[in-house]
Amino acid sequence: MADADQGFEKMFDIWKEGQEAFFEAQKKAVSRMNEMFSASLNNPEQSSLRDWIGAFDFDMSFTDWDGLIKAWAAPWGSKSDQEKPFTPFDPENWNLQNWQQYTPEQLRLILGNIAQGPRFADMATPHRDAAEAWREVLDYQKAAAEFSTVMQAAWGRAYQTFSKQYSLDYLKVNDGNENLEAWLKIANDELLETQGSQAFMDAQKQLLRAGLAVKARQQKAAEDWCNIYQLPTRTEVDDLAKTVQELKREVRKLKKEIAGKKA
Amino acid sequence: MLPIARNTDGTPMDEGDVALEAWKYVLSDVMDAGVKAVRTGEILSGVSQCAVEIAETPSDIVFQIDKVCVSRYRPLAKVRADVPPVLICYGLFGRQTMIDLQEDRSLVRNLLKAGIDVYVVDWGTPTRVDQFLNMDDYIDDYLGSCVEHVVAANDGKPVTIFGICEGGTFAAALAALRPELFAGLALAIAPIDFHGKPEEFWRGEGFLNRWIRNLNDDDIDRIIDVDGMLPGGMTGAVFSSLTPVTSMTKYNLGLKALDGDEAAILNFLRMEKWIADRPDHPGEAARQWLKQLYRDNALTSGEFVVSGRKVDLRSIACPVINIFAMQDHIIPISCSKALSEFVAEDRYEEIGFPGGHVGVFVSRKAQGVVADGLVDWIGRTQIEK
Structure with missing residues (x-):
């Protein structure tokens, strides 16, 4: 720890x-x-x-x-990044991780240290909760960037496939709608191929997990708020709903038994 | 390899310049598209919300249990066909209104015109209060009670159940558990084998199956625990991602292609209305759907339990017609066709519809292929005794 x-x-x-x-x-x-x-x-x-x-x-x-x-952000403005020539359709240019890897990672580690520190019964809990919440937001941003990277790479590949198959001369003489259809087909095929890849599946799973963690944290905050103002929490309402559901199930069962006996 | 585009001085053109040049050549097509979009826009701006009505065929609620209702449709034919009533049961991921989208695209109307007595299950709008409803409730209790009601209204004689999508899985399970209620079982786009045959999947087919199997039990629990339900918005987004470019272009290129055709635009808006009305799926039932069926494939392995009883699909005793869509992105063909392995050959028929998941009901082609095929099958196999 x-x-x-x-x-x-x-x-x-x-x-x-x-x-x-x-x-x-x-x-x-x-x-x-x-x-x-x-x-x-x-x-x-x-x-x-x-x-x-x-x-x-x-x-x-x-x-x-x-x-x-x-x-x-220590590596800000490093010369190697600045001097690299920019080619607009190189998928690597759209790798958001290249843009977002510095400060969030530093912060994530620090926040992790705070959140995982020794816990006492009543001391510093709000600080740790805030650190956890902040870290989860950063995790979500990171997961979103990684997911975007996978998708941007797919669009880059689609463009490369299209530009290899259709030259400018071809586009000049051919019908614009046909060209558009061709582009959409290539894009669709590439997106479907990407969606079937393990890289996509894993990136989306991480994004889903990170998003759910943020949402769960918000709900915990809402429950804490409800507690402070003596309002029923979602957990309490859910408990009631479960009890009502079980009672209704029991009533339906009894009604059927009675109907069966009458018949 | 195609020649590289070059500038007048012979140097290779920059990628951005090539894109700009290409854009210039398609400018006239862009203008043409703009004109079509304006025509569509004019119609759209004149359409009021009340002009976009769906599910307008007259019906009456004849049975209710909690939020679940059964409606009986008023006859459209002068003579009633000598066949058992049909109870249509849609799934919980969408609304049953899809089977009665508009007058000329309505399964309900087609059946009524053939003189068939039609009932439809409406699951209502589940909210977080309903999050603890499970498969026992939906299959045995709710659907079972709905079928019992229609059977009672049919003088105690069995009826035909037409289960669609998840409703098809429910209907198949109930047909195995309570075969005495069923004169016939019709299924459409219904998953039975939730793993299917991945080696036969075409590109884009079976994504949902892979996606769910890539999640572990904790992931599924987290999805459902956060909201108590499986949010309709989330399932809608996943369904949209199955046809990525179509989903991205339907509000621009799709609308442009309608080119001011009022009937086509209204049809488009009705579909939009149906798609937007996607209820949340009750949490506990969704947990079972995703874990026991999608991940563990419990229905085909005989391990799926409803109200304490294992569902054995071999117990289905009535004639079966199984309708699947050849370009279904949601339910792979092999997932539906798997039912043939459990039903005797002389009682089993199939219709492979050349279209997508929803196209089975709402496309123009489906009105002939699916509705007529179903009416023909009912007429041949279920003469009421």
């Missing part, structure tokens, strides 16, 4: 770094603004809109904001 304090410490460090970078960026921007306003007050000729905008040092601000983002 992970140490809960360790998780809180890591979380605190991230917040601290982020806050420092944020204030640093703000401080410089405010300082430039002050300089600009004092210059304008002293020299009314400099108070045009262009001068006002020009007074901000955007390069410097970007550097500071970049620092803020890096505090959250």
Whole structure:
């Protein structure tokens, strides 16, 4: 079991770094603004809109904001990603995991540490519940990204198949509706093929599980809220419904027995 | 390999430029499509909600047990055919209104016109209060009571049950448990062997079977425990995904293709009305449906238990007609045809309809193939004694 304090410490460090970078960026921007306003007050000729905008040092601000983002997502803006040429229909470009793998993973680990820390009877439970809830939302986002990756790859393959089978010259001379039908058929075949794949099945199963976990958490929160305000919870209403259902079943059975005896 | 598109200077064209060029060539077709879409749009904007009515054939509720009702349809023929009444039982995943979509696409009307006395089961709208209803309740108690009522109204003589989709599975199970109530058993698009023959599946067939078997018991429990029910929205989304491109394009290309044809647009809207009206499936019954039937295939293995009794399909004693759809994305052909292994050859018939799951009832072609086939089978096999 992970140490809960360790998780809180890591979380605190991230917040601290982020806050420092944020204030640093703000401080410089405010300082430039002050300089600009004092210059304008002293020299009314400099108070045009262009001068006002020009007074901000955007390069410097970007550097500071970049620092803020890096505090959250260490690999942000790595050169290898930036220098890779972009080809619009390369399925890899639509792999959302490439875009979303940084901060959520860090956070997920931290939240896990918090949620799995030693539990006491009455202490810090809301914090742990909140950490669990947050982590489940991140799990859902991750599962959704992985599912999207599978689907985007399918669309990429469909496009590649279509572009291999139908050249631009063919499209020029052929009927547009026929071309559309051809594209839809290729897309449909590819989607059906993908839906039958284990990768799709597993990605969708994970998405389903993650979505249900979030929904169950929301329901638990609703039950807690009902408890606070002394309203009947869903569990209590369900218990009643079950009792009524069993009684109705019993009544139907007895009615049939009576009808059978009369006949 | 087709030649690579090139710029005027001979360099290969960028993928994006190729796509843009292609778009230019189809522009006139896009304009043509726009005109058709506008024609359809004009009709749609003039259609009021009350013009989109379904299930309008007159009927009267003659029996009720909890939320479940049986309606008897008023006759449309002057002379009643000398055959037992037919009780139609749809599943819980959709509504029975599909069998009476509109005047010229109505199984109910076709049977009535043939002089057949028609009853239909309506399961009502299950809510979370009904989440604990199970297969014992639906098959033995509810459907059993509905059949008993129709049998009593038929002077105690057995009747024909026509089970559709999940309702077909219910009807087959009841026919095995209480054969004395059945003069005939007609099934349509009904799963019997829930695993089917995967080696015979065509592309897109059997997805639902694989999808459910990919889930474990905990997954199924979680799906149902979260809502208490199997949500209709969820089953609707899964059904839509079985025909991905059709589902994606029906509100754009599909409507465009109707090109302002009012009758076709109204037919489209009636189907939409039926699709949108998808009730939640009671949780406990859904749990059994998914675990015992879809995953464990308990009906064909003889392990499916209803009200404490194992369902043995070999106990079905009446004539059987089994209708399946050749392009059914929901229920694979082999899942339906499996019933032939349990019923004596001289009492078993099949109709393979060249269409999809719902097309069996709502397509124009089905009115001749399915309805006429059913009327013919009833006439040949079930002369009332």
